[in-house]
Amino acid sequence: xxVALVLALLVAPEDADQGISQRIFYIHVPIALTAYFxxxxxxxxxxxxxxxxxxxxxxxxxxxxxxxxxxxxxxxxTGSIWAKASWGVWWTWSSNQLVLFLVLFLFYCAxxxxxxxxxPGPRRERSSAVYALFGVVLIPVSFxxxxxxxxxxxxxxxxxxxxxxxxxxxxxxxxxxxAVTLLAYVLYRVELLGKRxxxxxxxxxxxxx
Amino acid sequence: xxxxxxxxxLTRKDLRVELRARDTxxxxxxxxxxxxxxxxFALPEGAGDDAAYGLLWVAIVFxxxxxxxxxxxxxxxxxxxxxxxLAPCDRSAIWLGKTLATLAFLLAAQVVAxxxxxxxxxxxxxxxxAGVLLANVGICAVGSLMAAMAAAGxxxxxxxxxxxxxxxxxxVVGGMGAAISPDGGRFLLFxxxxxxVFAVLSWASFEYVVTE
Numbered sequence: 001x002x003v004a005l006v007l008a009l010l011v012a013p014e015d016a017d018q019g020i021s022q023r024i025f026y027i028h029v030p031i032a033l034t035a036y037f038x039x040x041x042x043x044x045x046x047x048x049x050x051x052x053x054x055x056x057x058x059x060x061x062x063x064x065x066x067x068x069x070x071x072x073x074x075x076x077x078t079g080s081i082w083a084k085a086s087w088g089v090w091w092t093w094s095s096n097q098l099v100l101f102l103v104l105f106l107f108y109c110a111x112x113x114x115x116x117x118x119x120p121g122p123r124r125e126r127s128s129a130v131y132a133l134f135g136v137v138l139i140p141v142s143f144x145x146x147x148x149x150x151x152x153x154x155x156x157x158x159x160x161x162x163x164x165x166x167x168x169x170x171x172x173x174x175x176x177x178x179a180v181t182l183l184a185y186v187l188y189r190v191e192l193l194g195k196r197x198x199x200x201x202x203x204x205x206x207x208x209x
Numbered sequence: 210x211x212x213x214x215x216x217x218x219l220t221r222k223d224l225r226v227e228l229r230a231r232d233t234x235x236x237x238x239x240x241x242x243x244x245x246x247x248x249x250f251a252l253p254e255g256a257g258d259d260a261a262y263g264l265l266w267v268a269i270v271f272x273x274x275x276x277x278x279x280x281x282x283x284x285x286x287x288x289x290x291x292x293x294x295l296a297p298c299d300r301s302a303i304w305l306g307k308t309l310a311t312l313a314f315l316l317a318a319q320v321v322a323x324x325x326x327x328x329x330x331x332x333x334x335x336x337x338x339a340g341v342l343l344a345n346v347g348i349c350a351v352g353s354l355m356a357a358m359a360a361a362g363x364x365x366x367x368x369x370x371x372x373x374x375x376x377x378x379x380x381v382v383g384g385m386g387a388a389i390s391p392d393g394g395r396f397l398l399f400x401x402x403x404x405x406v407f408a409v410l411s412w413a414s415f416e417y418v419v420t421e
Contacts, residue, residue, distance in 0.1 A: 109371075114371075114372060117364055117365075118361050124361075137406060141407075142379055145382040145383065
């Protein structure tokens with residue numbers, strides 16, 4: 001993570017067009033990719049839960065979705081900062097990725113509402129799993145929808161040339177990506193460990209009573 | 210064949226319950242008409258037809274939500290769902306029956322609402338109507354599954370809109386596109402794709418949501 005920060009902030013050459021603000025790219029894009037990855041992982045664990053019926057996957061799926069939502073919120077924040085720096089507005093509906101993340105963020109917040117309103121048990125595990133599966137299907141469908149919506153919401157599509165990545169920039173990007181993925185993985189393990197301890201503790205306490 | 214017979218029996222049951230109790234459909238009708246009247250006052254003078262189409266979509270989604278929030282209430286109140294789950298039929302037939310019944314209510318509400326919209330606001334062409342029909346299928350298919358999920362939770366009336374609205378965003382995009390884009394066919398295709406994908410997904414996953 002530290003190496004990635006140094007690379008992103010100091011080593012990578014500045015973009016001629018956007019200058020310093022372009023550096024947030026090394027944080028924003030890896031975070032976004034990691035969020036997708038977490039949602040995908042959550043859905044995969046959900047599928048395993050439905051298939052195998054092993055409730056171990058429930059916690060794994062929940063923690064993955066939780067991490068995904070945190071990284072999704074960070075994507076919204078960093079994306080918003082980037083938008084402010086390069087387009088002068090905090091929010092723009094013409095950035096497909098940002099709109100998609102907003103939809104996903106709302107969707108996964110509803111996931112938590114669903115989870116916390118059902119009593120713990122197999123029914124909650126399965127309902128959450130089904131909802132997490134709907135999430136990964138919603139990602140491409142929403143993406144397509146947002147692309148299509150550009151047609152009538154913005155008649156003149158506002159395009160931006162992606163920065164041409166040079167060798168160092170690409171290397172810095174890859175290191176950042178790896179660092180963020182590693183961070184997500186560590187957080188995932190830590191949270192999973194904590195949640196499992198919680199469950200074990202509750203079971204012990206109930207056994208003692 | 211027996212699968213279809215089960216579905217038909219379940220749909221008939223829902224329609225008959227509604228015919229006797231009459232608590233969902235009149236509410237949906239009244240709601241959609243009052244929404245249109247509210248929109249008349251919410252819309253500034255000369256806002257144009259496009260804005261009105263947007264409001265039509267808001268009205269459709271919220272009317273569907275109203276109907277879906279009631280969808281599993283009779284089952285919950287009388288413990289029918291447990292009986293249905295135990296019945297010797299495929300569980301997905303329960304979902305399909307509920308989807309068809311909700312679709313029938315929504316269509317019935319629209320039979321009144323769409324002419325009222327045309328009368329009050331703006332004309333609708335064939336593409337826009339096809340968009341409404343396709344979106345109905347999608348919202349009822351996904352909605353009846355989400356309503357079954359929400360029914361298991363505590364604040365179920367509160368939960369359903371939260372669960373369903375993010376999933377309904379692509380339907381609104383498709384419906385709006387069909388209404389106002391010159392190239393509406395693409396949006397109809399998108400709506401059909403949405404319906405197919407999410408109907409299969411809901412059909413396959415319903416069993417997991419209702420069994421204990």
